[in-house]
Amino acid sequence: MINIISYLLIILGLLVVLYYALDIAWNLLKLVRAYLAPLFLPSEEKSLVHKYGSWALITGSTDGIGKAYATELAKRGINIVLVSRNIDKLQKTQKEIEANYSVKTKIIQADFSLGKKAVDIVKEEIGEIPIGILVNNVGKQYEYPMYLGEVPEEELWDIIKINVGAVTLLCKMFVENMRIRGKGAIVNVSSGSELQPLPLMTVYAATKTYVKNFTQALQYEYASKGLTIQHLAPMFVATKMNHFSDRIHKKSLFVPDAESYAKYAVSTLGVLDDSSGYWTHGIQTFFTKLPPEWIRMYIGGYLNQLFREDYLRNLKS
Template identity: 30%
Template sequence: MDRIELFFISLGSAVIVYYGVKLLLFSRMLFPKLWFPLSKTFFTSMGDWAVVTGSSEGIGRAYAFALAEQGMNVVIMSRTKAVLDQVAEEISGTTGQCVKTIATDFTNENVFSEIQEQLKDLNIGVLVNNVGILPSYIPSKFLETEELDKTITKVINCNVKSMVKMCKIILPGMTNRGKGVIVNISSGIASIPSPLFTLYGASKVFVERFSQGLQAEYKDNGILIQAVAPFGVSTRMAGYQRTNAVTLSPEDFVKNSLQYLQAGDKTYGSICHIILGWLLQSIPLKVLHAESVLQCLQNYVKKKMRQQSVSELTSEKSNKE
């Protein structure tokens, strides 16, 4: 009897210690500036230049602005040169930093030799792999995706291959200097198997695992590599949803996420998204994967897309008048 009592007392104590430690670790996320402080010269100490892919709008654009405001020159990369030039003018005019543009389409196969040539003489201290595409704005089952073969190639090229290739181009310079930061943008839906987002979610799981493995390989070289997995951010990919406590503007999200840069090899980027991630992983998959839940999600997105289309048409009509 004494041994049984001792066993349960020991077990209870171990459980209390375990959850106490988890609570302490979680509490650090409430005060990132206190637990994960960055010096004013942190980014500029990494190098002269930051490279941001998919930076003509949304999260990528916000990262480019934020890093320029920290005193870094920036290379911005996206498909449309005219848009890139406009963003470059805004960044340089606001921050006074040098901005270089590279117009490229990451859904294509052979774009990286040209990118490497244009980056070869730059002292690159920060890389943000942000570029990514959704197979479809309306959540749908894998086989119901339009032009499935082309979509598979585009998603893998843009969401997976571009990140790996950009790391291959820039990581050697960082290892030679013994310092650097790589931020790879994943997604909150990669936290669990996500029906209707199967291809996209799987590509973002790759982003996380690649980032975490790469960090383990190169952390002793003085290089910080982190996957950032946002949930709701008001971007074109998310249908420009209204901002609130959960859906953040790109600027607010990036500002928050940079505070968690030294919080580990993966972060959700903000306290509200950290809580969302915990809640999502706490719900049984049988509930989340129920056909009725998936149908509600699909109908909700369709409704939001219709509302956005009506809003855009109304705005266009008003501008013409």
């Protein structure tokens, strides 16, 4: 009896080791593919209009990743619908794109912290424009790493409505028309914070976990209908969203600027359904996922404590 139990435990242990070995190998394969695919598939970059359609809608498109992503799509000949809450920035971005690329643009002023009201504005303004690519980029972060009790209640509601509500309702708005046409792409921008519970950014990270799970479920529902549903999970990008610490606000090898990130991320569209969007971020994601979740959580909490101290120190000075 003891020998049988010992054999069963050995087999169970081998199965666990095999599971983790296969998981590591699969993630490594995705990392290599993410790094090499944009280098060997330049024709994919030029075929987005043919593959998905001539119009793209990008939310949060006047700063950071959203603006850079819209610009990259315009370079490839795609007409752009810019959606943001600031009309001055919208008009400025529209002029920049039209001055540099031979594409049409449309601007829609919408504040997604208003929830369904903002989505209804987008629906009315779009009219009959056939959106072939939807980029759900708009997002809201904490002002700086905070304990839950410190975060204003209004800010928590805004994070939930923007990060969860907007991505859900905009996917609902466009996915059926894409299904009927038999082509289209939805890009939902999440965050590396989805990889574990994240102390001091508790609600923000939880909303990004929602985006990941929501997007992967959409892949199951609509991939067989001819649609591309992509989940993007960038690590730190040098944008104003990370203004609270110079450690992650300045450009470096592992913290690209928005333009570098977007150029690479767009090249993965139609190639990778799940991606960090940038080659060094793929490396970070691979090594981040190796330790157990509880270790990742404590490392994330420790880093956020450092970022919090940076912000408070700079605030005093």
